[in-house]
Amino acid sequence: MLLSIAFFLLAAGGVLSSDCPEFCSCNSPHSVFCSNRRSSTVPTVPISTRHLYIFQNDIVTLAQDDFKDITELLSLDMSQNKLAEIPDRAFESLSRLKNLDLSANRITRISKDSFSGLIQLERLYLHGNLINYIQWEAFEDLEMLLELKLQGNHLTSLPSLIFPRLLLLDLSHNKIPTLEPSDLHTPHLEALKLSSLGLSSVDEDLIASLRNLHELDLSMNKLTKVPQALKQESLKGLTKLNLATNPLFKLNASDLQQLVALQELDLSGINLQGFPEGFFESFPKLSQLSVAENPFNCLCPLAWFPVWLKEKGVNLKRPEETRCHFPLVNAGKKLSALEHKDFACPLTTTKSTGSPVENTPAPQIPTTPSKTTHTNAIPPPPPPSDETFTSITDNPTFGSEPPFSTSATVVENESHLCPQNICLNGGTCFFDPNTQFTCLCLSGTAGQYCEIVRKSPEVPQPSATEALVVTSVMNDKLDAISSREVTSTSILLDLHRFIETRPNIRGIRLTYRNLSGPDRRPMILSLPTYYPEYTLRGLKPNCTYSVCASPLGESEEMGPCTEARTSPAITVEPLLNPENPMTKTLIAAHVVLAVVLALALVAGTIICVKKRRQENAGTESELGSADPEAMDMNGKVCLENGVKGTLLLKQPEADRCQTPQPPSLLQQNGSLDHEAPLMKGHCPSNNNLAPLKPSYF
Incomplete structure (x- = not known):
């Protein structure tokens, strides 16, 4: 009896487990979940199904009879499949369908009859596809539509979207540079x-x-x-x-x-x-x-x-x-x-003027109109700092008020107004006689813009015992990374404390970002635990970096963090200033000298060539034409054509353009023998081979 009652309740309240498709879940009444089936076809589900979820499958295409028996269907989720198109009238039998999700597929176009029959559809999700064309009448039957998502496609234009009840329209991340009023007819959007x-x-x-x-x-x-x-x-x-x-x-x-x-x-x-x-x-x-x-x-x-x-x-x-x-x-x-004090706002003070003594009239000080008081008025300088006190007292004409004489000065200052709030830390800006602005800095500040804040006097250092106690207490409470050394492009991180307090971590995840630049995307590094010190390199100069550490693989939340600012880049001044007249003179002198040397080299070469040709012509006239047989194998000159076996040779002068030759005359028995050894460098021939084999290394 109990079994029959249970069977009746299951049949009346939901889908029987025997009707549930393979690799699907049918635990909820009228709902079927078929995710990650890795199947290319639509599963056959009970006709009482109202909510069908077949996302993350490998469905490539649809047939017109895939949904013909489940006319009670209200929601259909086919996202994250491999659909390349929507066949015409594929959803025609789903006249009660209200939600259709086809996102994250590979659909490229929407035709006229893609959504034919969906007269009750309220939500249509097509985002994350490859849609580049939508036919003009594709959404003609969707008069009840409330939400339409088309973001993340390849659309360059739109058909006229006529949706009298539409509330949400998402066209983001497409390529539609203009939208006309005729594109949207959505009065309730x-x-x-x-x-x-x-x-x-x-x-x-x-x-x-x-x-x-x-x-x-x-x-x-x-x-x-x-x-x-x-x-x-x-x-x-x-x-x-x-x-x-x-x-x-x-x-x-x-x-x-x-x-x-x-x-x-x-x-x-x-x-x-x-x-x-x-x-x-x-x-x-x-x-x-x-x-x-x-x-x-x-x-x-x-x-x-x-x-x-x-x-x-x-x-x-x-x-x-x-x-x-x-x-x-x-x-x-x-x-x-x-x-408020961090924004370097100037101090505003008022000074009362007493009544004139006896009958002496008070001097009339020119003033600017009331409408320009807040912008053009230059406040009086603050009390002099320690650095300027000596120079002020040495000049007897320098009073407590800034130089201010005639109305012409006021007009001049109005035409050369200081940049707004250019002086920092309470400094006051005014123009000198050369119309150059100057910042008068308060005591304890310095620099061109009063940007340098002097350090307060050093506090007496505690004894070694007190310092040891304080250090040990601070180290027990310290649970953060720190920067030990900072350059213009690197930050040396101290990770000792972080590793000591987490002895069982597998590694360290460092996350750092540039807080001073437009690109603040985090950079993530994974380090082993045997790196108690690590140097971040390749950073940008004069920037503030935030560095956080967390145990590798345990949690995505950021751990302790530290901030460090890289120092400004060091610029090397050029040795020669191109705009200096002396530099221009030196450059011109070097150019002239280079031209003279080049001309001298060319002239010397021409003289050497002419001289060599003259000497060769004189030698040929005395010796006659050269005979190759006049040389024996030992390189001695044959003197058969000479008179009585002797020939007085005219020795040419030393040729400064050639390599020095060995002595050419040897006196023997009253006659002269001319030794002319054969050198490969001077007697090239076809069999002139290199003395060494080529190297392959």
């Missing part, structure tokens, strides 16, 4: 994603037609300025905007002031150096903000930003990648961690 299409502008009429838009993604395009389309009142309901990775470079306070309902804003990687003060006042509902990977100029005009983040409670995403690039004292520091 809430989310439009156009990332990485190659857009250089956004059509105003297209955005104006989307009055229900809540989310807009324009990241990774070619926008050089905020599109005019974003300044329309039709976007007052927009809650999420992404403009990341566009070459915008600058934002104005009026660019996004219409987006009063904005809650999430992404401005990462758009080459911003800062924001105009009050830029975010137009977004009272803003709760999520991302401004990572921007080269922020952390000077006084940006001092309000960290304060605003804390006061408004805005969540700054990716704070580790939101850092300063300038000035050097702040380079590499997290923007959100800076305090």
Whole structure:
């Protein structure tokens, strides 16, 4: 009796295990899971199946009768297969289907009847395919569609998308450089994603037609300025905007002031150096903000930003990648961690003027108009530092106020205004008589821009016993890596403590990234545990690097980290300055000398050749024509043609153009014998072989 009841319950509530296809799971009622079957065909499933999942198979094609018996099907997932096409009317029997996932296949085109019969379809996922063409009437029957995902394909154009109920459209990562208002007929669209299409502008009429838009993604395009389309009142309901990775470079306070309902804003990687003060006042509902990977100029005009983040409670995403690039004292520091004093804002002071004594009128000091007071007024210099005190006291004409005489000086200073906040650490900028700006530094600071902060007097060192106790306590608490030596291109890491506290780790995973450059992708290295010290090489000069260590293979979470800044690159000054008049004179003298030497060499060569020819002509006239038989095998000259067996030879003068020859005359019995040894260098012949065999090494 119990068995019959159980059989009845199984038959009424779900799919019988006997009807479940091989290598599939049918544990859930009306649901069949057939993942990783490694089969090229669609499995035969019970007719009561409503949810069919056959993803990660090797299905290459579909037949029209694959789904003809499962007319109750509501969801079909065929993602991550090998489909190259969708046969016409393959899903025609699935009139109740609401969700169809064909993502991550190899589909190249969508034809007119690919989705014929899917009159109830609400979600169609085609992302991650190779689609390069969609026929004009391919989506004609899909009037109930709510979501359409086409991202990650090879589309260059679109058919007219007419979806009266569509809420989500994702066209990202295609090659569609322009979108026209006629491309989209989606009056109720809430989310439009156009990332990485190659857009250089956004059509105003297209955005104006989307009055229900809540989310807009324009990241990774070619926008050089905020599109005019974003300044329309039709976007007052927009809650999420992404403009990341566009070459915008600058934002104005009026660019996004219409987006009063904005809650999430992404401005990462758009080459911003800062924001105009009050830029975010137009977004009272803003709760999520991302401004990572921007080269922020952390000077006084940006001092309000960290304060605003804390006061408004805005969540700054990716704070580790939101850092300063300038000035050097702040380079590499997290923007959100800076305090107001870190932005080197000038100190503002007021000075009261007493009433004139007796009847002497007070001197009239020229003033600038009130509307330019905040920008053009140069504050008085601060009290002199220790370095300048001596020089100031030596000059009796130098008073407590800067040189200031006539109104002409004011006009001149107005035409040569100091760069805003160029002097750091409270320094004051003013122009000297040569119209060159100078920074007067506060006590304890120095440098051209007051960028050097002097160290405070050294604290007396503790005794050796106290130092040993403090060191041992600190070492017990220390659980981090550290940098021992830093050069312009390398960082020497100390990993002793990290290895000692983890004696059983298999290895060390080092993760480091450049916090001062535009490319902040992490670099990962795997080290054995017998490297207690390791040097990171090939780094960039004058950059801040973050280095983290974690046990290899145990966890993907970052372990202890350290930060180190590489030193600036050493530049070698050239020995000769090309712009120096003396250098130009030396170069001209060397050129003339080289030309004279070349001419002398040519003239010497010509003289030697002429002289040799004359000597050869004189010798031939005295000896007659040369006879090859006049030489015997020993190289002696035959004197048969001479008178009485003797011949007085005229000796040529030493030829300075030839290699010196051995003595040529030997006096014997009143006659002269001429020795002329045969040298291979002077008597080349066809059998003149090299004395040594060639080397093969």
